[in-house]
Amino acid sequence: MTEIARLTNVSQPTVSRVLNGNQNVAPEIRERVLACAREHDYQLNALAKGLQGSRTQLLGVLVTDISNGFFADLTKQIEIEARKNGCSIILFNSDYDPVKEQEYLDVVRRYRVDGVLAVPIRETSAEWQEYVKKLDVPIVSVTRRAENLDSVYVDHPQAGAMVAEHLLARGFERFLFIGKEYDGKYVGFRQAMAGRAPAAQTANLVYQDYAQLQDALRVWLQASEARAGIFAGNDIYALQVLAALRGLGVSIPAEAGVIGFDNTSTGRYLTPQLSSVSQPIELMAREAVSRLMYRIEHPGRHPALDLPLQASLAARESS
Amino acid sequence: MTEIARLTNVSQPTVSRVLNGNQNVAPEIRERVLACAREHDYQLNALAKGLQGSRTQLLGVLVTDISNGFFADLTKQIEIEARKNGCSIILFNSDYDPVKEQEYLDVVRRYRVDGVLAVPIRETSAEWQEYVKKLDVPIVSVTRRAENLDSVYVDHPQAGAMVAEHLLARGFERFLFIGKEYDGKYVGFRQAMAGRAPAAQTANLVYQDYAQLQDALRVWLQASEARAGIFAGNDIYALQVLAALRGLGVSIPAEAGVIGFDNTSTGRYLTPQLSSVSQPIELMAREAVSRLMYRIEHPGRHPALDLPLQASLAARESS
DNA sequence: TTGTAAGCGTTATCAC
DNA sequence: GTGATAACGCTTACAA
Numbered sequence: 001m002t003e004i005a006r007l008t009n010v011s012q013p014t015v016s017r018v019l020n021g022n023q024n025v026a027p028e029i030r031e032r033v034l035a036c037a038r039e040h041d042y043q044l045n046a047l048a049k050g051l052q053g054s055r056t057q058l059l060g061v062l063v064t065d066i067s068n069g070f071f072a073d074l075t076k077q078i079e080i081e082a083r084k085n086g087c088s089i090i091l092f093n094s095d096y097d098p099v100k101e102q103e104y105l106d107v108v109r110r111y112r113v114d115g116v117l118a119v120p121i122r123e124t125s126a127e128w129q130e131y132v133k134k135l136d137v138p139i140v141s142v143t144r145r146a147e148n149l150d151s152v153y154v155d156h157p158q159a160g161a162m163v164a165e166h167l168l169a170r171g172f173e174r175f176l177f178i179g180k181e182y183d184g185k186y187v188g189f190r191q192a193m194a195g196r197a198p199a200a201q202t203a204n205l206v207y208q209d210y211a212q213l214q215d216a217l218r219v220w221l222q223a224s225e226a227r228a229g230i231f232a233g234n235d236i237y238a239l240q241v242l243a244a245l246r247g248l249g250v251s252i253p254a255e256a257g258v259i260g261f262d263n264t265s266t267g268r269y270l271t272p273q274l275s276s277v278s279q280p281i282e283l284m285a286r287e288a289v290s291r292l293m294y295r296i297e298h299p300g301r302h303p304a305l306d307l308p309l310q311a312s313l314a315a316r317e318s319s
Numbered sequence: 320m321t322e323i324a325r326l327t328n329v330s331q332p333t334v335s336r337v338l339n340g341n342q343n344v345a346p347e348i349r350e351r352v353l354a355c356a357r358e359h360d361y362q363l364n365a366l367a368k369g370l371q372g373s374r375t376q377l378l379g380v381l382v383t384d385i386s387n388g389f390f391a392d393l394t395k396q397i398e399i400e401a402r403k404n405g406c407s408i409i410l411f412n413s414d415y416d417p418v419k420e421q422e423y424l425d426v427v428r429r430y431r432v433d434g435v436l437a438v439p440i441r442e443t444s445a446e447w448q449e450y451v452k453k454l455d456v457p458i459v460s461v462t463r464r465a466e467n468l469d470s471v472y473v474d475h476p477q478a479g480a481m482v483a484e485h486l487l488a489r490g491f492e493r494f495l496f497i498g499k500e501y502d503g504k505y506v507g508f509r510q511a512m513a514g515r516a517p518a519a520q521t522a523n524l525v526y527q528d529y530a531q532l533q534d535a536l537r538v539w540l541q542a543s544e545a546r547a548g549i550f551a552g553n554d555i556y557a558l559q560v561l562a563a564l565r566g567l568g569v570s571i572p573a574e575a576g577v578i579g580f581d582n583t584s585t586g587r588y589l590t591p592q593l594s595s596v597s598q599p600i601e602l603m604a605r606e607a608v609s610r611l612m613y614r615i616e617h618p619g620r621h622p623a624l625d626l627p628l629q630a631s632l633a634a635r636e637s638s
Numbered sequence: 639t640t641g642t643a644a645g646c647g648t649t650a651t652c653a654c
Numbered sequence: 655g656t657g658a659t660a661a662c663g664c665t666t667a668c669a670a
Contacts, residue, residue, distance in 0.1 A: 001647065011657045016649065024655055041453070046429040047375065048647035050366045051662050058409075058430075066398070072391035079385070079412050088426055090377075091410040093398050107407055110365040111377075134360070210588075236584070243588040265555070266585055269529075269562040320663065330641045335665065343639060367663035370646050 004042060008032045019044065050112055059292070060108035060137075062092045062101065062118040070234075070262045070279070071119065074142065077285030078117055085293050087114065098122050102131070109137060115292040119143045138295035140305075142288045148304050150295065152288040154279045155308035157188025162313055163231050163259055163277060164192035170319055172229030172257050174201035176220060178213075178241060179233025185261065189231060201226075214244045221250065228256040229319070235260040235267060238274055242318065257319035272317035280309050323361060327351045338363065369431055378611070379427035379456075381411045381420065381437040389553075389581045389598070390438065393461070396604030397436055404612050406433065417441050421450070428456060434611045438462045457614035459624075461607045467623050469614065471607040473598045474627035476507025481632055482550050482578055482596060483511035489638055491548030491576050493520035495539060497532075497560060498552030504580065508550060520545075533563045540569065547575040548638070554579040554586055557593055561637065576638035591636035598630050 001019070005012040010029055017025050018033040019042075036042075050056035059082050063071045075091070082089050090111060092104040101121055108116055115138040122128040123146035132139060132149065141151040163185075167175065175197060177186045181204050193202050203220070207213040221228060232238035238260030242252070250256050252272050260267060260276035267274035291305055320338070324331040329348055336344050337352040338361075355361075369375035378401050382390045394410065401408050409430060411423040420440055427435055434457040441447040442465035451458060451468065460470040482504070486494065494516060496505045500523050512521050522539070526532040540547060551557035557579030561571070569575050571591050579586060579595035586593035610624055 012647090013649080013658085014656060016647095017656085020649085026655065029655085043425055043428045045370070045431065045647050047366045047369045047431055048662090049649075051364070051370050051646090051664085052648045052650085053662060054649070056366065061410075065395075066385075067388070067392045067395045069386070069388060069391070072388070073386045075410075076384075076386045076412055079410060088409050088411070088430070090407050091380075091394070091398060092407070093395055106362055109362045111407070112364065112366055239585060239588045243590065246590055266558060269558045270589075271562065271565055331663090332642085332665080333640060335663095336640090339665085345639065348640090364663050367646090368665075370648085370663080371665050372646060373665070 001042075004033060004036050004040065007040075008036050055114045055296070056112050057087045058111055058113040059087045059089045059289075060092065060104075060111075060113040060116040060118075061089045062094055062104055062108075062116065062120075064094050064096050064119050064121060066091070066093050069264050070281070073281050074119075074285060077282050078142075078289060081285050081289035085289065094119075094121060096121055105131070105135065109135065113137065114296045115139065117142050117288055117292060120146055123147075123149070138292055138299075140288050140292045140295070142284060145306065145308070150291050150305040152284055152291065152305070152307045153309065154284065154311050156184030157191065158308070159261075159277050159311035160185035160188030160190075160231075161192035162311065164189045164196075166275075166313055166315065167229035167231070167257060167259065167319065168193075168196055170229070170253070170257060171227060172319075173197070173226035174224060175203070175229045175231065177202070177204040177231045177233070178207075178237045179204060180206060183233060185231070185233060210240055210244070213240055214247060217241070217244050218248055221248065221256065227254075230256060230258045232258065232260045235262045235264045235274065235276055238276065238318075239266065239270070242270060242272075242274065253317070253319055259319045263314050267314075267316070270318075275316045275319040276314050277311050278314050279311050284309055320361075323352060323355050323359065326359075327355050374433045374615070375431050376406045377430055377432040378406045378408045378608075379411065379423075379430070379432040379435040379437075380408045381413055381423055381427075381435065381439075383413050383415050383438050383440060385410070385412050388583050389600070392600050393438075393604060396601050397461075397608060400604050400608035404608065413438075413440060415440055417447075424450070424454065428454065432456065433615045434458065436461050436607055436611060439465055442466075442468075457611055457618075459607050459611045459614070461603060464625065464627070469610050469624040471603055471610065471624070471626045472628065473603065473630050475503030476510065477627070478580075478596050478630035479504035479507030479509075479550075480511035481630065483508045483515075485594075485632055485634065486548035486550070486576060486578065486638065487512075487515055489548070489572070489576060490546060491638075492516070492545035493543060494522070494548045494550065496521070496523040496550045496552070497526075497556045498523060499525060502552060504550070504552060529559055529563070532559055533566060536560070536563050537567055540567065540575065546573075549575060549577045551577065551579045554581045554583040554593065554595055557595065557637075558585065558589070561589060561591075561593065572636070572638055578638045582633050586633075586635070589637075594635045594638040595633050596630050597633050599628050603628055 001015045002012045005015045018030050094101040123144050141149050145151045145153050263276040263278035267276050320334045321331045324334045337349050413420040442463050460468050462472050464470045464472050579593050582595040582597035586595050
């Protein structure tokens with residue numbers, strides 16, 4: 001700016017006014033300055049602007065694993081929404097590591113980002129909540145519900161319940177969830193099944209590798225003749241389940257049904273086509289960024305937002 | 320820092336020295352300052368540091384589509400490598416839009432990033448090269464070769480040739496590439512086929528939607544009895560080709576073989592398991608970031624780096 | 639070993 | 655309308 005000021009014979013603050021669209025500048029000077037700026041391809045120094053005290057127009061985005069298609073999509077939508085609000089994003093991949101998560105929250109502070117969108121991993125820990133509270137940067141939790149923090153997420157128990165209803169309606173009689181026992185999807189799934197299917201007929205399975213999955217499935221399937229409904233915690237699991245069932249010669253959906261989670265594009269091209277739960281990624285990104293911008297523009301204490309979003313079911317051939 | 324200086328009765332530059340690990344500080348003072356900084360959970364203002372003239376420790380990362388699994392993986396690895404070098408990344412998704420690409424290069428300049436890693440879309444245009452030249456920010460092209468610019472990429476023609484050799488060795492007799500005619504993979508593929516397979520027996524196919532693919536495949540397959548080798552430009556295409564062939568009742572690999580590109584994890588769980596070309600993503604990220612850091616640490620003119628990397632073939636059941 | 643002073647490129651607050 | 659001037663939080667001479 002100083003350089004442009006010199007070249008156009010005005011003061012540096014005047015250049016600033018012109019470049020910021022301030023109206024109190026003589027049209028003649030405005031033109032001269034703008035022309036000069038264009039000619040020299042001037043680009044504002046965002047660091048100086050941020051230092052001075054106004055906003056940095058930087059948003060920190062902390063995700064657990066960008067290489068997971070779901071988070072990749074989410075990040076993409078967040079970037080789009082951030083851009084609409086004139087912000088760029090600094091990306092962090094926590095890799096499900098609490099230490100990194102903590103470290104990245106510090107880095108984010110160093111750059112004085114205007115706000116943070118995070119897929120937290122320790123959102124239930126009181127210690128973490130305490131830490132975030134002190135941060136004094138607006139932060140919105142995406143994908144997960146965090147107590148006392150703005151949260152935009154998909155209601156997993158509701159989604160699980162929906163899957164349960166679907167499988168029951170399709171005539172499946174005993175059920176297996178692929179994933180952790182405390183997974184919200186499974187919690188809702190079990191709840192909806194309670195009283196409808198004998199408790200003993202709903203189980204869950206965690207596995208390390210494909211061979212293990214195959215073994216476990218074989219054992220579980222042999223235990224009964226009843227039609228089996230299998231709910232996979234994500235589409236990757238579902239794909240492996242399909243492959244394993246094929247290997248075991250199980251016909252789908254006659255003997256066993258499979259339903260995935262995330263509704264990745266792959267599912268549509270499998271045989272049989274995979275039924276899957278679809279998360280409203282775009283909506284989630286939009287709501288999260290919009291809430292974050294609101295927080296940024298209206299500092300101070302507000303009651304935490306709790307915004308569970310509804311998933312929907314893409315029922316296809318596998319169930 | 321000023322605040323800490325006040326609290327510990329030293330000057331602000333002394334605080335700066337302590338925090339930067341400068342040795343010329345009395346141990347006693349060092350301790351006092353560090354304790355105070357810890358107590359108040361001090362975080363350096365990276366904007367001020369950057370403004371002052373040293374590095375920002377920010378890298379701009381421009382990709383074409385983060386929701387594509389390949390670029391998601393690449394971004395993840397780039398983030399890891401950047402972090403190893405003490406840098407954070409600002410992420411931009413050009414969405415294959417030249418206008419956005421240009422705009423983002425401007426944004427990147429505003430933040431005075433130390434360097435840029437880009438998956439360029441107009442890398443062959445002289446105009447773009449001119450623009451980048453003026454940027455005076457170190458920039459490395461990843462994934463694509465850009466004339467006169469440091470480039471780290473996978474040698475597509477070589478990969479295509481490798482696929483050709485493979486399909487010939489497996490006894491396929493006529494060939495179809497799914498993708499654009501000027502795609503490097505296809506160029507190399509054709510070249511390797513020249514003289515080995517009659518030219519007329521190598522074709523390419525571009526399609527808009529699944530129905531169109533199915534039609535085109537049916538027509539092409541009916542034209543001859545010879546065993547068909549199909550080379551899909553990426554695994555998503557490959558998946559759709561597999562589905563279409565299944566729909567047409569074509570047996571794989573007896574009547575037709577399929578080979579994909581990117582070797583996504585999905586391929587292993589399909590039936591038949593998908594053969595695919597695997598790109599050295601991690602190596603590419605490492606080399607690109609390492610070169611960028613070198614440029615940052617050694618400013619000035621250097622001859623452009625041209626580093627083609629070799630892809631490898633994961634041969635499975637589909638070919 | 640420590641402190642003083644200048645400067646990085648902005649915006650904001652004043653006078654004029 | 656426009657120009658001084660201060661301030662943002664840091665690093666880097668330079669002086670003591």
